[in-house]
Amino acid sequence: MNTNRNIKQKKCRYCETLFYPFKTTQVVCNHHCAQLYAEEKRKKEEQKEWNKEKKQRKENLMTLSEWVKIAQGHFNHFIRLRDKGKPCISCDKVFSKDEIVHASHYKPAGTCQNVRFNEDNVWVSCVKCNTHLSGNPSEYRERLVKKIGIERVEYIERIANETRKFTIPEVKEIIETYKEKIKTLKKS
Numbered sequence: 001m002n003t004n005r006n007i008k009q010k011k012c013r014y015c016e017t018l019f020y021p022f023k024t025t026q027v028v029c030n031h032h033c034a035q036l037y038a039e040e041k042r043k044k045e046e047q048k049e050w051n052k053e054k055k056q057r058k059e060n061l062m063t064l065s066e067w068v069k070i071a072q073g074h075f076n077h078f079i080r081l082r083d084k085g086k087p088c089i090s091c092d093k094v095f096s097k098d099e100i101v102h103a104s105h106y107k108p109a110g111t112c113q114n115v116r117f118n119e120d121n122v123w124v125s126c127v128k129c130n131t132h133l134s135g136n137p138s139e140y141r142e143r144l145v146k147k148i149g150i151e152r153v154e155y156i157e158r159i160a161n162e163t164r165k166f167t168i169p170e171v172k173e174i175i176e177t178y179k180e181k182i183k184t185l186k187k188s
Contacts (some may be wrong), residue, residue: 007020007021010026010027012027012028012029012033013027013028013033013037014028014029014033014034014036014037014040015028015029015033017029062168064166064167064168064171067168067171067172067175068116068166068171070171070175071117071171071174071175071178072109072116074174074175074178074179074182075103075117075122075174075178076103076122077103077178077182078178078181078182078185079103079119079122079123079124080101080103080124081182081185081186082119082185083101083123083124084124086123086124087124088124088125088126088129089104089106089123089124089125089129089140089143089144089147090104090125090126090129090130090133090135090136090139090140090143091126091128091129091136091139092143093126093128093129095124095126099126100127101124101125101126102124102125102126102127102130102131103122103123103124103125104122104123104124104125104129104130104135104140105121105122105135106121106122106123106135106137106140106141106144106153106156107121107156107157107160108135112160112161113163113164113165113166114159114160114161114162114163114164115156115159115160116164117174118156120148120152120153120155120156121156121160123140123144123147125140141153
């Protein structure tokens with residue numbers, strides 16, 4: 001046992017017993033723990049590399065529609081955060097704290113790909129308007145014109161039916177963009 005008072009005891013990173021290190025960089029108590037600790041560390045690194053490779057392999061097998069689904073989830077999450085505390089775009093219903101809130105597309109995402117990720121085209125909506133009333137389009141349009149102006153609404157309507165085919169790199173960029181926007185909104 002070391003009686004030098006300048007050296008503090010450490011906890012062994014492998015067996016967690018207290019010991020007096022010979023060097024300040026020593027993290028384990030003996031050779032046996034050093035070998036086991038090194039093996040454990042090597043296995044963790046191998047697992048980390050395998051997980052990284054597995055994730056890359058999985059991503060390489062994903063279809064465009066799977067990527068779009070992920071992007072839509074991030075985009076919708078952003079819309080909900082952006083419009084938090086605002087009423088339903090179609091009926092002005094004020095949401096209670098735990099109520100389900102939808103990100104409702106004025107021009108439908110399924111048929112109007114060109115405005116699927118257009119922020120002017122998507123606003124929070126209640127379940128009744130978005131699901132049961134198919135977005136409640138006449139009321140939606142009326143309130144949307146008040147919110148963003150007739151020029152922007154007519155622009156959405158004009159470009160909505162233009163053909164648009166996303167590529168996987170474009171969709172990945174959309175995902176990253178909305179991840180960043182979500183982070184920014186959560187900080188503020």
